[in-house]
Amino acid sequence: MKKNILYLGIAVIIGLLGGYLIFGNSSDSSNQKITDAHDHSEASTNEMWTCSMHPQIMQPESGNCPICGMELIPAEAGADGLTANQIKMTENAMALANIETTIVRNRIEGNNDGVISLSGKIATNEENNAIQASYFDGRLEKLNVSFEGQEVKRGQLLATIYSPNLVAAQQELITAASLKESQPALYKAVRNKLKLWKLSASQIDNIESTEKVRENFPLYATVSGTVAMVMAAEGDYLKQGQPILKVSNLNSVWAEFDAYENQISQFKKGQKIKVTTSAYPNTEFDAVISFIDPVLNSITRTVTIRTTLKNKDNIFKPGMFVTGRIKGTVQAEGESLNIPASAVLWTGERSLVYVKPNSNEAIFEMREVTVGLRNGGNFTVTSGLENGEEIVTNGTFTVDAAAQLQGRKSMMNKSAGKTMTGHEGHLGMQAVTENESNAISTMEMKLPRAFQAAFQAALKPYFKMEDAFVASDASQVSALAKTTLEKMKAIEIGGLGKMENSHLSKSIEMLGGISSNSDLKKQRARLVVLSENMVAIAMNIDSPSETMYVQKCPMANSNKGAIWLSAEKEIRNPYYGDAMLTCGSVIDSLK
Numbered sequence: 183m184k185k186n187i188l189y190l191g192i193a194v195i196i197g198l199l200g201g202y203l204i205f206g207n208s209s210d211s212s213n214q215k216i217t218d219a220h221d222h223s224e225a226s227t228n229e230m231w232t233c234s235m236h237p238q239i240m241q242p243e244s245g246n247c248p249i250c251g252m253e254l255i256p257a258e259a260g261a262d263g264l265t266a267n268q269i270k271m272t273e274n275a276m277a278l279a280n281i282e283t284t285i286v287r288n289r290i291e292g293n294n295d296g297v298i299s300l301s302g303k304i305a306t307n308e309e310n311n312a313i314q315a316s317y318f319d320g321r322l323e324k325l326n327v328s329f330e331g332q333e334v335k336r337g338q339l340l341a342t343i344y345s346p347n348l349v350a351a352q353q354e355l356i357t358a359a360s361l362k363e364s365q366p367a368l369y370k371a372v373r374n375k376l377k378l379w380k381l382s383a384s385q386i387d388n389i390e391s392t393e394k395v396r397e398n399f400p401l402y403a404t405v406s407g408t409v410a411m412v413m414a415a416e417g418d419y420l421k422q423g424q425p426i427l428k429v430s431n432l433n434s435v436w437a438e439f440d441a442y443e444n445q446i447s448q449f450k451k452g453q454k455i456k457v458t459t460s461a462y463p464n465t466e467f468d469a470v471i472s473f474i475d476p477v478l479n480s481i482t483r484t485v486t487i488r489t490t491l492k493n494k495d496n497i498f499k500p501g502m503f504v505t506g507r508i509k510g511t512v513q514a515e516g517e518s519l520n521i522p523a524s525a526v527l528w529t530g531e532r533s534l535v536y537v538k539p540n541s542n543e544a545i546f547e548m549r550e551v552t553v554g555l556r557n558g559g560n561f562t563v564t565s566g567l568e569n570g571e572e573i574v575t576n577g578t579f580t581v582d583a584a585a586q587l588q589g590r591k592s593m594m595n596k597s598a599g600k601t602m603t604g605h606e607g608h609l610g611m612q613a614v615t616e617n618e619s620n621a622i623s624t625m626e627m628k629l630p631r632a633f634q635a636a637f638q639a640a641l642k643p644y645f646k647m648e649d650a651f652v653a654s655d656a657s658q659v660s661a662l663a664k665t666t667l668e669k670m671k672a673i674e675i676g677g678l679g680k681m682e683n684s685h686l687s688k689s690i691e692m693l694g695g696i697s698s699n700s701d702l703k704k705q706r707a708r709l710v711v712l713s714e715n716m717v718a719i720a721m722n723i724d725s726p727s728e729t730m731y732v733q734k735c736p737m738a739n740s741n742k743g744a745i746w747l748s749a750e751k752e753i754r755n756p757y758y759g760d761a762m763l764t765c766g767s768v769i770d771s772l773k
Contacts, residue, residue, distance in 0.1 A: 231256060252684040267548040267591040269584055276544055279584075279721075280773070281577035283538050286521055286567055298448060299559075300487065300506040301764050302439030304459075304498045307490065310431035312405040316420040317380045320345030323398050325416050327427060332409045334429055341401045341426065351376055352395040359390045380404060407431040435491050435498045437469065439506050440484040440764060444554060448508075449474060455489055455508040459498070467491060471508075481737065482762050503752065519567055520560045523767060525575045526553060527582060527593045528736050534593055535567065536574040536581045546574060546581050548591055579734065579745075579769035580721075627685075627722040630677045634723050640669035641730075644716065645749045647696075651709065651756030652763070656702040663697035663705075682719075689715040706757050710739050713746040720747055720772055729773045735766035745769070 230240050231254040233247035244254055271281075314334075316322075320343040327340055334340070355372050362369035376386050382402075389396070411428035414420065437457055441449060449471060457467040473488040489506070491498055498504075527534040533553050536546040551566030567573070574581055585592040629637075647662035670690050675683060692712035696705045717732055731748045738744035738757035746756055753766045 252688075253680055255681065265547070269546050269548075269581065269590050271544045271546070271581070271584055273544060275584065276577075279577045279580040280771070281581065282575055283541075283572050284522065284525070284575040285572050286519060286563075286569060297507055297509050298445065300439035300441060300508065302437055302487075302504050302506060303763075304491075304500050304502040304504060305436045305438050306410060306430040306432070306500050307434050307436050310407070310434060311410065312407065312429050312431070313425045314340065314403060314405060314427040314429055315423050315425050316343065316401065316414075317378075317422060318343070318345045318348050319422050320348065320399075320420055322414055322416055322418045322420055322426075325412075325414065325426075327409055328412060330409050330411060334403050334405070334407060334409060334427070336403055336406045338403045339400055340403050342398045343401055343420065344398050348379065348399050349395055349397060351379070352389050355386065355389055356393050356395070359393075401426075403429075405429050405431075430500075432493055432496065432498075432500075435493045435500065437489050437491055437498075437504050437506065439487045439489075439504075440482065441487050443478060443483045443485070446474075446485055449487055453508060455506045457489070457491065457504050457506050459502055459504050461502065462497065466507075482765055519563045519569065521563055521567070521573060522575045523559050523561055524769070525573050525578055526551070526561055526767075527578055527769075528767075532593075534582075536578055537567075538572040538574065541572055546585075548582075548585065548593075577770055579732070627682050627719070628677075628679060629682060629719070629722055629724075630674075632674055633678065633682075636669070636673040637719060638723065638727055640666055640673070641716075641720070641747070641749075643669060644747070648746060648748065648756045649754075651706065652754045652759050654702060654759040656700050656705060659702070659705050660697050660700060663693050667693040667697055685715045685719050688712075689719070706738075709746070709756060710744045713744065717745055717747050721770075723772065726772050729771060731768045732770040732772070733766050734769045735762070737762065737765055 230242060231244050232240050233252055233254055241254060246253055271279075322341055323344050324342040325340070327334060327338075351372070355376065358365070358369040358372040373386055377383075407429040408431075409427055410430040413425040413427060420426070451471055451474060453471045455469050455471060457469055458465070469489040469491055471487055472490050473486075475486040475488075478485050487506075521535070525535050533551050535549050535551055537549045539545060539547055549566055552564045554562035554564045582593045643662050643665040647659055647666055650658035650662055667690065670686070670693060673686065675686065678686070689712055692708045692715070695708045696712070699705055699708075720726070720730060721732075728749065731751050732745060733748050733753060734743055734745045735755050735757055736743045738755075744757055748754070751768060751771075753764050753768070755762050755765050758765060
């Protein structure tokens with residue numbers, strides 16, 4: 183009996199030991215799996231999601247962008263050891279964005295003789311403008327000069343007018359002529375009346391000698407020049423003194439330049455200036471400053487500087503872009519630090535550059551600087567940079583967009599890591615829309631060859647549409663937007679990913695809105711979103727058939743800034759037209 187109990191006890195001990203060996207390991211494994219799962223969950227929680235079009239949106243969960251509705255994509259993980267105003271980029275991203283850097287060096291001011299470059303355009307000399315008016319009431323029966331640009335010479339037949347008052351005055355002259363011996367004062371008064379109506383002595387003598395009244399009376403030009411504006415049409419009833427034509431004498435023209443506020447002290451009347459044009463790039467024309475606008479343009483922060491140019495050979499055409507080179511009256515003392523204008527991001531309040539602290543690492547640091555005079559394509563930096571530092575000079579805006587994508591400090595985001603999530607994001611949609619920056623997405627897209635070719639074909643009417651925006655011609659904008667829309671709709675979308683499809687769809691949507699609207703203000707509002715999407719696609723074209731420039735106006739979009747794609751390096755602002763034609767800068771180029 184005792185042996186049986188002993189054997190039973192041994193069996194229980196062996197069973198417990200076996201159970202521990204089997205289930206104990208399983209439990210540890212299970213615990214390890216739970217721990218692993220927990221760690222994975224924790225890693226997933228730390229992953230952030232962003233929008234390729236609006237990189238300032240950072241959410242902890244996947245979903246749709248609260249601004250544009252595009253599907254969110256995983257944000258690039260932050261780099262360890264970086265400050266809030268630093269960003270690290272991959273070599274592939276740098277190559278794709280065509281980022282170039284330059285080491286800043288001091289430049290002796292005397293090396294360029296303090297020469298300042300100004301941009302401007304040719305305008306008509308308003309001192310030589312004249313109005314050809316009707317000197318008596320009547321109906322305009324025939325207008326011989328009917329289009330702008332037509333040459334008019336003094337004494338040329340301009341129009342034929344039927345005037346009941348002139349018919350009566352002719353009859354008075356015929357009657358007074360028969361009484362000129364007995365009533366010379368009456369006769370003289372009638373002739374003077376016709377002279378005041380700009381009838382020549384020969385015309386008056388002809389009426390008197392033939393004793394015939396002309397119902398349709400000819401109107402001759404009293405000035406010579408080029409027709410700048412036709413102000414009446416055949417069939418119109420004209421009042422005495424009502425304008426018919428505006429005539430400009432182009433023997434001399436004005437060259438008007440925009441000078442920045444911090445350059446005003448450099449200029450004075452009588453100062454010599456050399457003018458060049460794109461039409462005659464190898465020829466310089468000497469002139470002097472004849473006028474400096476006493477009123478500063480509060481929007482562009484510029485003043486107009488004017489010079490008068492002789493134009494007997496008709497070389498200068500109104501509207502032609504010109505460049506003026508002038509030696510400033512105030513010279514900087516010692517040495518100055520000059521950097522290319524393409525390196526500077528201007529928010530309206532701050533001027534920023536991206537510095538590369540270590541030339542061996544793809545790390546960029548945002549730096550606020552103070553800029554002085556602009557000399558052609560360079561800015562003088564008065565503080566914020568040191569001699570020998572390396573800065574980004576091409577692709578600066580793209581680096582800033584990457585900083586926004588990673589939630590770092592950027593041009594439009596002074597504090598890093600600001601996010602919008604869930605219900606807060608939807609409630610804040612209007613606020614975000616009003617304050618968002620127009621950053622270019624740095625996300626790489628995969629665009630089929632056929633898509634790239636078709637998209638570049640659609641850019642041709644897009645560029646023409648921008649010209650219509652520059653001219654502020656709403657009807658032409660609508661027509662060209664429709665043409666661009668048809669080109670975009672014809673693009674094959676096979677093989678496109680969600681992000682690529684979203685950019686294309688948004689572009690088509692905006693073009694549809696522009697083509698169906700004749701309100702220029704609303705058209706330009708849609709142009710802001712359209713250009714964001716068009717630029718994002720264009721930046722991913724492997725080999726553009728022609729060089730394109732990404733340009734930005736910091737004043738557009740309610741002073742939040744807006745970008746556009748241009749085939750020309752010269753700034754021609756589509757958001758303001760003539761009001762602020764040269765406001766903006768080239769922030770990137772696609773070659």
